[in-house]
Amino acid sequence: MGGPARFVIEHLSDQTSGARAACQRAETLLQALEARFSRYRSDSLISQINRLAGTGEWTCIDEETRALLQFCERLWEQSQGLFDPTAGILRQVWDFSQGRHGDITKLPNLCAKVGWSKVLQSDQGIALSHAGMELDLGGVVKEYGADKAAQSFREAGFNHALIELAGDIVAVGSKTSGAPWLVGISNPSAPSETLVSLELNNSAVATSGDYQRYIEIDGQRYSHFLNPHTGWPVNEAASVSIISDSCLTAGAVATVACLHSGEDATTWLNDAGLPWLSIGQTGECTGPLAPAHPANDIDRN
């Protein structure tokens, strides 16, 4: 899932073993998701789909995977193709883990293999139409996993819990005292520093940002978000945080915001209508969740 997982459950003293069991169950659920959807595991469903790219062979998929793909398709449609789960092959040029890039002249050929419309779905399952194509659900699975862990806590009867999965957070209810959960949004340029604190009650916050994953070209910093149309990284917000009732929706809106440029990002965020915070490359905060936003000048009584 690309980061640490942390579960917090507030419970009665005689529920300790039940809470531990709920955490173990949530962990198992996340491991199961990773086993199915990780592109780093050769035995995952995603790797199997990718291996069969261009062969004309179908990979059978379960209802949950089909629903997750359906969500990706909706997001692809709504984002005018900016969110594209097939854009992962562009990383063959852009190596964000090492902060360097390869042969940029390969981008046109790679872009030709990118495109959700080249993903075929039928009763038999899913197939990638072109050899060399890759499907990567990393952009949604972590957030979905956080929601799924939260749901497993609710099903186990724990309605005061917090799930943090690599920076994405789901609050199950409030604290037992009735007070909301307090969570912090990190400063992208100094991740140990909390820039904004948020109160969550039965809601989720997801953050997309470049943090330490970026490339500098000619002194210009580029985020790890890749425009599937051009193949180039997008040089916009350092991070975008969204609050929604599901982490999946919050993460999706945040990711697409990071893929937009300039005013388009603001338009997208305003259209979504969810509380948002955008932190620019130089640390400036904008959006309804920004400390200086007029919306925060409210009467709490």
Place this chain on the structure above:
Amino acid sequence: MAVIERGVKNAHSASTIKQSPLVRTLGAAVAALPAYQNTYADAPPEFTEVGLRYSHYSEDSLSEDKFIAGARGRYDIDVTQLWIEAPIGSNWSIAVDVQNDSMSGASPWFVGTQVDGQPGVIMSGASIYDNRVEVGATTRYFWADGNAGFNVTHSKEDDYEALAMAFDVAWNSADNARTWSASASTSNDRVEPVNGNIPVFIDQEDIDTASVYFGVSQILSSTAIVRIGLGYTFSEGYLSDPYKLFDARPDEHSRTALSGGYRKFFPEAQGALQIDYRYYSDDWGTDSHTAEVAWHQSFDRFALTPYLRYYSQREADFFSVIADLEQDFYADDFRLSSYGAITVGLRSTVQIGDWQMEGQLERYESDNDWGLYDGEAAPALVNFWRATIGISWRFD
């Protein structure tokens, strides 16, 4: 005005987060995922839906051995329904429903004695024709934890006019596993029977009705849900049937109904078991049990639902096969007798793109011997067929 502590934002909860069209579009896809099927917030319909449905209801003719005079052919009713439902903004929806019923045929007028001493039915004479038009409008508000609707319906036919209003609300528990629902409705009906094949003895009468309902549904697991509800209805006014010769009913009627249901989805079979039960009791001495079992089977874009319903009713205190005119209240209406009934039916739907086709066929048969309660058999008990076809279209 107090300024909040710098950097700490007001608490954000699912119930305060608005649903923009973009988020609702994504939300529809989110709701299909297993992790959210128990939890996703209420939201208006994502699409506008327009539908047209036609039903034909046909009662069997009265059998020769129970017939004394009049016309043996009973009611045929053609029902045509047109509806539209559309979201308005991010929190509202509106629905308009127009229905036309065309009725023809004869109905039981009274029960007398045949030459062999057995009761027999005197039917209204030649076929009666009537047309009813009903128009209803519902507006509904959705918030994260529930929804509330307000409905106004007007119905008009040659001899009957009704205006009804209803308010309903449903809200979900914090964990979304439980939904409470409540409704209240009122109607004012005006009866102006028309002198035709049979004489009528009133010019104009009114009926006022008020109903309340409270129910709760509980998700038991990711594949099972149970619900229970209690309803109460009170009517006052002219509650007799003006088209029956011997029919004098009390001018007040209190009814209570307790209902429950259970749904269990079987993922391996892509099917769901549906069990429903309803107990009804009123202050006319009638009580009844209704039990229904159905199996909903999905085949990708096609679904079939066979169902079986059993009904049993105890007769009203003032019912007798041949009306006892010595009593203050009396009636020979078969609908107030003791009997049992079985309905067998099949519903199907086919989804093709944004279009959905539906079809339904059911057979209803009733018999005094099938009931759980004692009581003499009413000769006019009815059997009927009902067939329905429909088509609906969803668009952005």
